[in-house]
Each structure stands twice: as structure tokens, then as C-alpha cells.
Amino acid sequence: MFDCVVVGSGFSGAVLAERIANARRKRVLMVEKRPHLGGNCADERHSTGILVHKYGPHIFHTDNKRAFDYVSRFTEWIPYQHKVLAYVDGNTIPLPFNLNSLEMLFPRDLARRIELKLLARFSYGTRVSVQDLLREDDEDLRMLANYVFEKIFKNYTLKQWDLPPDQLSGEVMARVPIVVGKDNRYFQDRYQGVPAEGYSAVFGRMLNNPRIHILLNTDARSILNFDLESGKTFVFGQEFRGLVFYTGALDDLFDRVYGPLQYRSLDLRFETLEVAHFQEVATVNYPNDYSFTRITEFKHIHPFETNRTVILKEYPKARETEADVPYYPVLSVQEVDKHRKYIELTKRFPNLVPLGRLAEFKYYDMDDAIERALTVFEEVLM
Ligand SMILES: Cc1cc2nc3c(=O)[nH]c(=O)nc-3n(C[C@H](O)[C@H](O)[C@H](O)COP(=O)(O)OP(=O)(O)OC[C@H]3O[C@@H](n4cnc5c(N)ncnc54)[C@H](O)[C@@H]3O)c2cc1C
Structure with a gap:
């Protein structure tokens, strides 16, 4: 057959x-x-009319022309550049941590001094991993690496993986860079966006x-x-x-x-709020506060005219039963x-x-x- x-x-x-x-x-x-x-990329129209991603926010971003061209055969795109903020010590700062984040969190003179050192050591726009920065001779640069590790990476990693960072592979650590620049976008890839009618429509056509x-x-x-x-x-x-x-x-x-192979699962809790907007950008990470890791507001990804909004809180957990994705x-x-x-x-x-x-x-x-x-x-x- x-x-x-x-x-x-x-x-x-x-x-x-x-x-x-x-x-x-x-x-x-x-x-x-x-x-x-559609697997984890599936989306659907919520009763408010807003398109929501059923298994967490999915932004298509790539430098791979072949992958982009392939999906483009099945969809038009909404151009979209993802922005993520992190809630740290009462401030919401751009992620990945960059020179703007530095200026928002550190006293002005200290921020300026570190910025000059970073720019003297790396060319503008470089993404340096926290591990690499920790190996620098300069005390200020090591202090910055330690700060980012402690305030942005360590507790988020514990929440997300239930493991201390040193027990995870470098692949995970490498996903947390410090950007020597002021580009607040989360991704810098050439092709970025979301399918105009959502991912599920793409799978239906494929x-x-x-x-x-x-x-x-x-x-x-x-x-x-x-x-x-x-x-x-x-x-x-x-x-x-x-x-x-x-x-x-x-x-x-x-x-x-x-x-059993260990995979982390998520408890995904959607909330409908009677306000036009809940937060400034699509995703805000909470590395240190609360037991969820991040909140996503889908209206920022798929704009839709309504006085209500839908947010998603992600609570990481172990995959204990077959029902846990x-x-x-x-x-x-x-x-x-x-x-x-x-x-x-x-x-x-x-x-x-x-x-x-x-x-x-x-x-x-x-x-x-x-x-x-x-x-x-x-x-x-x-
Ligand atoms: C929370 C989250 C956010 C993400 N955000 C992004 C993003 O912004 N950008 C990005 O590029 N990528 C993102 N990803 C990654 C993206 O989801 C994956 O790259 C993509 O889903 C991989 O597709 P896949 O087909 O390999 O796996 P999956 O999407 O997991 O599909 C596997 C499918 O197999 C099915 N299946 C499993 N076992 C069986 C079985 N025994 N019988 C029948 N069916 C079975 C499952 O139900 C599932 O539908 C994110 C992932 C997660 C978890």
C-alpha cells in the first residue's frame, strides 16, 4: 500500500x-x-482572534537560503524581527545582553569604561560567549562576564534544565552570548519572519x-x-x-x-487579558523571579486589532509521563x-x-x- x-x-x-x-x-x-x-510549530486562532503558537513562540530565522526558499514555496511571510527583554533587578533590559543592557544596569562611568574595553578588544557587533569573556585578563571584563552569568544565565538555566550550568554541554552555554553592539534584535539572521497565515497553514499545504x-x-x-x-x-x-x-x-x-532519555517538558499556561497590550515586546524573560521562565504576548508577533490580548507563561518541568511533551x-x-x-x-x-x-x-x-x-x-x- x-x-x-x-x-x-x-x-x-x-x-x-x-x-x-x-x-x-x-x-x-x-x-x-x-x-x-506541525509538531511543536503548530498554531491556531484563539477565541480572541489572535493567532497563538500552541507550543511556545516560534520565529523563523535563518541564514540558510535553501531552507528559507523551501518554506517560501508554501507561504508568504510577515516580516518580523524578534525582540526579547529580560527582567533583571527591576529593569527590563535587551537580550542578548548588549551595550544598551550594560548602560541600563551599570552606573554610567563604569558602563562607559567597560564599553570602551569591549570595543578595544572585539570588533563592533561581535558575539562573545560568557565562557570566553571569563578567560579574559582584564578584571572589568571578567566582572561583566560573572555578572551576566549570575544575573541572566545561572538561575534561568536552573529553572529551564533543573541542572547547574556546568553539567550542560557547551552547546547550551553558547546560546547565551554578550553582544558588543547596540542591535537589540534577538536574531541577526538574513531571513526573519513568521508565515502570513501561520505555521499550521504551511503544513496543510506541504x-x-x-x-x-x-x-x-x-x-x-x-x-x-x-x-x-x-x-x-x-x-x-x-x-x-x-x-x-x-x-x-x-x-x-x-x-x-x-x-528513559531525559527531555525537559513545559507546562504552558495561556491567559486572556482584558487589556490591549500587556508588555512592550513579544517575549520577556524572567531569569531570577517567579517560577516561569518567560512570558510571550502573541499580538506582537501576529498583529491583530482587539482590545484583548493573549499571553503565555512557560513553566519548565521534567518529562515524567508520556503525556508530558x-x-x-x-x-x-x-x-x-x-x-x-x-x-x-x-x-x-x-x-x-x-x-x-x-x-x-x-x-x-x-x-x-x-x-x-x-x-x-x-x-x-x-
Ligand atoms: C518552546 C519552543 C520554542 C521554539 N522556538 C523556536 C523558534 O523561535 N525558532 C526556531 O527556528 N525553532 C524553534 N523551536 C524549535 C522547533 O520547534 C523545532 O526545530 C522543530 O519543531 C523541529 O521539528 P521536528 O519535526 O524535528 O520535531 P517536532 O516538532 O517535535 O515533531 C515531532 C512530531 O513527532 C510526533 N511523534 C513523536 N512520537 C510519535 C509517535 N510514537 N507516533 C506518532 N507521532 C509521534 C510528535 O507528536 C510531533 O508532532 C522551538 C522549540 C520549542 C520547544
Whole structure:
């Protein structure tokens, strides 16, 4: 009945299904356990009329022209440059921490002195990691690095990961730079925006093809079986020799034989407020206060005329049950090692291709997931 099976309808699975059906004209069975397409990028119209992102704010930003051009085949864009503030010691300062943040938090003379030192040491616009700045000889620069680490990074990391920063990989640390400049945008990529009619509309268009058969509300494990002893794959109880692209978590697929893989989950609480606007920009981070990490107000991302507004508070938590959505892989040495063992298991099945943020246990942004899926398609099917 089908040439390939794709598990998961986020960008990783959707790009593959779209390419297999359109470029190779083959039949795809897409299996998605949620009641909708799009994975964590899914959005929907709230009863106020405002478009909200169901699983936290998603801003498309990339320097990768191939990924941008690919998505642009399915949507027009609303140009949008993301701005994030952090609530620190009673002030809201621009994030990533930059020269404007420095001027807002430090006494004027001290801020000026540090600014001159930063500009003498790095060219304007450089993004320096906190770790690199901590290795500088200059006492003021090390003091600044310590300040940013303590006030912006440390407690946010503890809330987000429930781990002290030194137990996380450099990949996580590197996401917190200090910017030697005054550009208050959160991303500096060449292409930035959000799909004009939202992400869910993009997925609908990508997968609208009679060669793609979609099963929603279906956990792949109910129809798909990987037999570890024989190395055979079964779909609906019959041996299946076609390719299976799997974008879910690998511990789920193999009954947690090496124990559960740690992903952080989120308790997402939406609130409707009877005010036109709640905050100045789309996202405000709360590194030190409250138990949520950030508040997003969607009107800033998708402007909509109404006297009401919708905000989202994100409360990080462990993924304890299957009902907790796995959002962020915990990139500790131990978990990365455990994931490697699961990857070894997948190699017993020559037709199984794990990919995407969950299966590869990688901190992929949307453009990374798209690029990876396009590359896998070329490698495996061209
Ligand atoms: C809170 C948050 C904010 C983010 N913000 C941004 C941003 O601003 N910009 C950006 O570029 N990226 C952002 N990302 C990253 C972005 O969400 C990912 O890059 C993208 O979702 C990766 O797509 P994916 O298909 O690999 O994974 P997912 O979107 O997680 O899709 C995997 C799909 O597989 C399904 N699935 C899993 N197991 C099974 C199973 N057993 N059976 C059937 N279906 C299954 C899941 O239900 C899900 O739909 C953010 C991520 C999070 C968590």
C-alpha cells in the first residue's frame, strides 16, 4: 500500500513526506500521535482572534537560503524581527545582553569604561560567549562576564534544565552570548519572519497530496513494530521493507531498554487579558523571579486589532509521563551517551532512518530541521 512510512508531522517529517510524494512520486503513510499536523510549530486562532503558537513562540530565522526558499514555496511571510527583554533587578533590559543592557544596569562611568574595553578588544557587533569573556585578563571584563552569568544565565538555566550550568554541554552555554553592539534584535539572521497565515497553514499545504495518507491521533507504536531479534520491521502486522523515517523519541520506540532519555517538558499556561497590550515586546524573560521562565504576548508577533490580548507563561518541568511533551533534549554527558546507545539499536534496522530534534537528540531550530530533512532525502532517496 505504501512505499515509505513517516512518523511525526513536525518540519522533519513533513519535509520528507512532501519531498517523497512530490519529487519521487511515491506513496507515504504519515503517522502523527497528536490531533493536528506541525509538531511543536503548530498554531491556531484563539477565541480572541489572535493567532497563538500552541507550543511556545516560534520565529523563523535563518541564514540558510535553501531552507528559507523551501518554506517560501508554501507561504508568504510577515516580516518580523524578534525582540526579547529580560527582567533583571527591576529593569527590563535587551537580550542578548548588549551595550544598551550594560548602560541600563551599570552606573554610567563604569558602563562607559567597560564599553570602551569591549570595543578595544572585539570588533563592533561581535558575539562573545560568557565562557570566553571569563578567560579574559582584564578584571572589568571578567566582572561583566560573572555578572551576566549570575544575573541572566545561572538561575534561568536552573529553572529551564533543573541542572547547574556546568553539567550542560557547551552547546547550551553558547546560546547565551554578550553582544558588543547596540542591535537589540534577538536574531541577526538574513531571513526573519513568521508565515502570513501561520505555521499550521504551511503544513496543510506541504502535505496536501493524494500520495500522502495521514493518520492523526495515532501513536506509531500501535501500527509499527521493530523486532530486535530478527531485525525486521512490521507495519499493521505485516513485514515492511520500505523506508521508515522516525522523528519521535528513540526511547519510546525501543521500550526504554536503556532507560528513559531525559527531555525537559513545559507546562504552558495561556491567559486572556482584558487589556490591549500587556508588555512592550513579544517575549520577556524572567531569569531570577517567579517560577516561569518567560512570558510571550502573541499580538506582537501576529498583529491583530482587539482590545484583548493573549499571553503565555512557560513553566519548565521534567518529562515524567508520556503525556508530558518532550521539548528540549537534556544535553548532559550521561544523556548524550545513552542516546548514542539507542542510535546503535536503530542500526539493526537497515530501513529505519531516525531524524529530527527528538530522534537525533539535538537542539535543532526549524531551519536546521528543514535542512537536515532535505539532506536526508537527497542521501537516501536520490
Ligand atoms: C518552546 C519552543 C520554542 C521554539 N522556538 C523556536 C523558534 O523561535 N525558532 C526556531 O527556528 N525553532 C524553534 N523551536 C524549535 C522547533 O520547534 C523545532 O526545530 C522543530 O519543531 C523541529 O521539528 P521536528 O519535526 O524535528 O520535531 P517536532 O516538532 O517535535 O515533531 C515531532 C512530531 O513527532 C510526533 N511523534 C513523536 N512520537 C510519535 C509517535 N510514537 N507516533 C506518532 N507521532 C509521534 C510528535 O507528536 C510531533 O508532532 C522551538 C522549540 C520549542 C520547544
